[in-house]
Amino acid sequence: MSHLLSAAGLRVTFPGRRGAPAARAVDGVDLDIGAGEIVALVGESGCGKTTLARTLLGLVTPTAGRVTFAGEPLAYKAAALKAYRKRVQLVLQDPSGSLNPRHTVYDAVAEGLRIHGYAGDEREAVAGALARAGLRPPERFFLRYPHELSGGQRQRVVIAGALVLGPELIVADEPVASLDASVRGEILALLLRLRDELGLSALVVTHDLGLAWNIADRVAVMYLGRIVETGPVETVLTSPQHPYTRALLSVLPESPLPPVVLRGEPPDPARIPGGCRFHARCQVLASGEAAAVADRCRGEELPVLGGGAVAQVACHWSAGARPAEVTAAW
Incomplete structure (x- = not known):
């Protein structure tokens, strides 16, 4: 295409106002x-x-x-x-x-x-x-x-x-x-x-x-100024890879996922945290499920995703530590 x-x-x-960060x-x-x-x-x-x-x-x-x-x-x-x-x-x-x-x-x-x-x-x-x-x-x-x-x-x-x-x-x-x-x-x-x-x-x-x-x-899917997951709609919505995407999907009435309530509010875009920008609210990291990559989540920057049609995700957990099971199709 x-x-x-x-x-x-x-x-x-x-x-920013009065010398505050941009x-x-x-x-x-x-x-x-x-x-x-x-x-x-x-x-x-x-x-x-x-x-x-x-x-x-x-x-x-x-x-x-x-x-x-x-x-x-x-x-x-x-x-x-x-x-x-x-x-x-x-x-x-x-x-x-x-x-x-x-x-x-x-x-x-x-x-x-x-x-x-x-x-x-x-x-x-x-x-x-x-x-x-x-x-x-x-x-x-x-x-x-x-x-x-x-x-x-x-x-x-x-x-x-x-x-x-x-x-x-x-x-x-x-x-x-x-x-x-x-x-x-x-x-x-x-x-x-x-x-x-x-x-x-x-x-x-x-x-x-x-x-x-x-x-x-x-x-x-965009979070705090950056696209964190992208791909064909069937791929992303039947098998979401990023914890943020999973949280957004979980609140839909027809979703097979257990409801996820994200902690707190999105960070200030003038003070974007280091590492994965979602880590402070990540339900997977908070539960200990992502313990193997916790240090990377908090300190290692993720690359910008390409703009094309291929399914991509910016997440240390999904890239290596996540179990192999996928979400059931809707």
Whole structure:
């Protein structure tokens, strides 16, 4: 599979206040997204996944590393970023906050066309985007306002606004988190249909591994600024190798794993611990099961995982000391 978007050695730091250490929000990430591939970026709040997504969109300039799209490095000049954002679109979590309450559905979807100086038939383009997003007949929605729509319809309008420019990749940040459970499946099915019909690629940012299971081809699990496990979704979610991934999976209702309650809060990204960055909260290390590699966990840095499709894990225990059994498939 050819890579549509790639990040290599990506780092994003934010200066601390009053001489405090800089916060390492993204601390060495390699990530590839193939043409027509859906990748789920999963992790707790504060792990850096939204900062990583914003960096891939060109909204944040990386401190180090590079982003390439279709083989070309991303340039951080206004004209280059404007052209790039026509090809890579953002779908935000809260459709109510994404839509101007004073704009009709037509104007909300047409906004991108007007920003980019679209020279074709605007009405036809807006109608086509609304229809692809599942709002049919589209003309029935042109003059409606956001408050006249259901939550699912508003999210479809946001998706239509992203589709109207014909992007090759969308970045969806918690795309169903604010929706009722009955509507979430419809929006996920829509994203899958758009991938199949348009060849659209997607990076779906979420805290929910259950969502990743339903929509993604590949999953990347992020903790404290770095990807700690990645691979095909079936591989990672049926046989999780990293204790953090196992903890995230254990709280899902359908999980075969015993529930794991992680101790404490994630460390401050300005004071990332040495060794494995998860070791202070690791349930395997705390139980003594990882005693053979305990010193390495606390003191030996783990390498940055590659961004490709091969299953990989950044964990001393999984690399050598873990027993051979695997988790039962769901």
